[in-house]
Amino acid sequence: MDATSAHHRRSVNEEPVTSVLAGDVPIDPGASADEEVLEALGYKAEFKREFSLWTSFCVSFAVLGLLPSFATTLYYGMGYAGTGGMVWGWIVAMVFIQCVAMSMAELCSSMPTSGGLYYAAAVLAPPGWGPLAAWLTGWSNWCTQITAAPSVNYGTASMILAAVSINKPDYSPQNYQVFLLTVLIMIFHAFISSMPTRWIARFNSVGTTLNIICLVVVLITIPAACNRQHPKFTPASKVWGTIENETSYPDGIAVLMSFISVIWTMSGYDAPFHLSEECSNANVASPRAIVMTSGIGGLMGWFLQIVVAYTVVDIDAAISSDLGQPFAAYLQQVLPQKTATALLALTIICGFSMGQGCMVAASRVTFAYARDGCFPFSRFWSKVNKLTQTPVNAVWFNTSIGICMLFLIFGGSVAIGALFSVGAIAAFVAFTIPIFIKVFFVGTRFRKGPWNLGRFSQPIGACACAFVSLMVPILCLPEYTGSANSPSLMNWTCLVYGAPMLIISIWWVVDAHKWFHGPKVNIHHQMHGGDVLQGIEKYPAPEASSDGSAPSKPERFGEAKDPQLE
Missing domain, CATH: 1.20.1740.10 (Amino acid/polyamine transporter I)
Incomplete structure (x- = not known):
């Protein structure tokens, strides 16, 4: 990517969205406005945009x-x-x-x-x-x-x-x-x-x-x-x-x-x-x-x-x-x-x-x-x-x-x-x-x-x-409470909702925390480093950043303040 094209690329920080992507991540300059927003959020467009406000x-x-x-x-x-x-x-x-x-x-x-x-x-x-x-x-x-x-x-x-x-x-x-x-x-x-x-x-x-x-x-x-x-x-x-x-x-x-x-x-x-x-x-x-x-x-x-x-x-x-x-x-x-x-x-x-x-x-x-x-x-x-x-x-x-x-x-x-x-x-x-x-x-x-x-x-x-x-x-x-209550009249919400959520919580403690790190992007961004973000799929790192300087290691999502929130 030459310096001219790099100059005209928009970055995540320029889009009106809050993204899991941290830093100056470039956006495809040929994308439509909706595609730019979605790409800034870390996803490629997979659906046709055929819904309107109505x-x-x-x-x-x-x-x-x-x-x-x-x-x-x-x-x-x-x-x-x-x-x-x-x-x-x-x-x-x-x-x-x-x-x-x-x-x-x-x-x-x-x-x-x-x-x-x-x-x-x-x-x-x-x-x-x-x-x-x-x-x-x-x-x-x-x-x-x-x-x-x-x-x-x-x-x-x-x-x-x-x-x-x-x-x-x-x-x-x-x-x-x-x-x-x-x-x-x-x-x-x-x-x-x-x-x-x-x-x-x-x-x-x-x-x-x-x-x-x-x-x-x-x-x-x-x-x-x-x-x-x-x-x-x-x-x-x-x-x-x-x-x-x-x-x-x-x-x-x-x-x-x-x-x-x-x-x-x-x-x-x-x-x-x-x-x-x-x-x-x-x-x-x-x-x-x-x-x-x-x-x-x-x-x-x-x-x-x-x-x-x-x-x-x-x-x-x-x-x-x-x-x-x-x-x-x-x-x-x-x-x-x-x-x-x-x-x-x-x-x-x-x-x-x-x-x-x-x-x-x-x-x-x-x-x-x-x-x-x-x-x-x-x-x-x-x-x-x-x-x-x-x-x-x-x-x-x-x-x-x-x-x-x-x-x-x-x-x-x-x-x-x-x-x-x-x-x-x-x-x-x-x-x-x-x-x-x-x-x-x-x-x-x-x-x-x-x-x-x-x-x-x-x-x-x-x-x-x-x-x-x-x-x-x-x-x-x-x-009903007390003697007026019975199994057939009981509110079973605690069990029907609580039991699955308890299982989900146990799953998190036992295993899921090892592999689930939040949203994964499905688009190949030219990130300034190899280990992109925690919870985001890893892609090959470029040898150097767009201005020719050495690549720097990015902040990992969830471990540092996200500049999108500032």
Whole structure:
């Protein structure tokens, strides 16, 4: 490389990103703006950038799936604290969830990679702690991703069979029927998620459009067609002022426990982070998509809470209905049969779209982690299909694990319900680890991307961390205590989430710390030395640097202050 070409090369330090690469690492001068950003993060472009702000938002809004998410988790939102907990709980939870979303968006702008939070945790952690932070963040986030599609599709299958029950009162869904139907939906989603990126983007655009239309139709139809009598709507004093505590805890704790509905429903806004390598202008478009998803989703979700709170007739009857699906039972209470069936059908359509969005996001996370060697046989799961240019192997890997999880259906509603709790708590932990590190360890040295919170970055991040610290133990509480509790009513979140994370931690102590050193770059940089960075693949060193001077040994990632954070 001659002096002229070297003079025109940009370096990592000139890009608006925070990278695992330290020092004056050159960037290919012929790359596009998006390719420069990704190359500065240490990765070569492997996907076509066919997602935009709108289509990234479409995937995340599909993953959010307000209508099917609300329908699937109605048991928690309405069953724990009644209508007062629903309407007030959603507002309070959304304020803090928005803090988490905005803090995550700031990280996404600074580090727009498929690895997302896992990459951010590795870069921002104090010297020597990067690999462990990445390891825990990555596995917790993967628990979220891997449980999302099975839990959503279980809810969709339950609604389909509940719709049959509404029209055929003699029919009662059996566990094996729910299982087989859920598996069939999983396989459909796997085929769709294996398609080329452009087709997936179009599919999710249609799905999100349907989600928004169906949500608006439901919001209008329920109060308009409600056949309640004397009075037609629940008095406002009861809706806003009554906490119907169905737990063994004080009212305040019951309201906090009902937040699982909000948290699980709103846990899909990280999808644009994981799709950032397929999005054009990613360090601006992807964070905007995150904030749009959380903001629009939170507002529309609150309207849905209000509509249900003002129209529900009997909460206990809806929760314990033989239909096996509280939302279907609620619709049957307040609407004529044909109208209830029609709205349930719209919810099922949205649920199908949501499950597919979850499958796409999860496959990208699995691909990113496999690319860095986190899984056994990672080389196979990280392959990109030459025909579709998508991580097909990762899609089917996730599908197989998801189908295995669905055997929890045969353990009863409490057992399969653990998937929802795990999805909520695992997401919160993964979302917050890099935010916590940024706020309390990096502070003002954080190198912001084009989209940032400015002077509000620290307080908003601190609020996000405080909320998560409060909610993690709350999400593990059982509904009943003492003699009222039993194995069939126990909250198994601690076991279903805690056991895998304990195994992951033991794996780290015994073996993984020897070979896992955080994100690995997959691009040949002209580094100023042979042993590139700790946790990054080694490449042959040039004989001398570009100016003809002798090469110098670089700083190793995790052992010295990263100049990107200054």
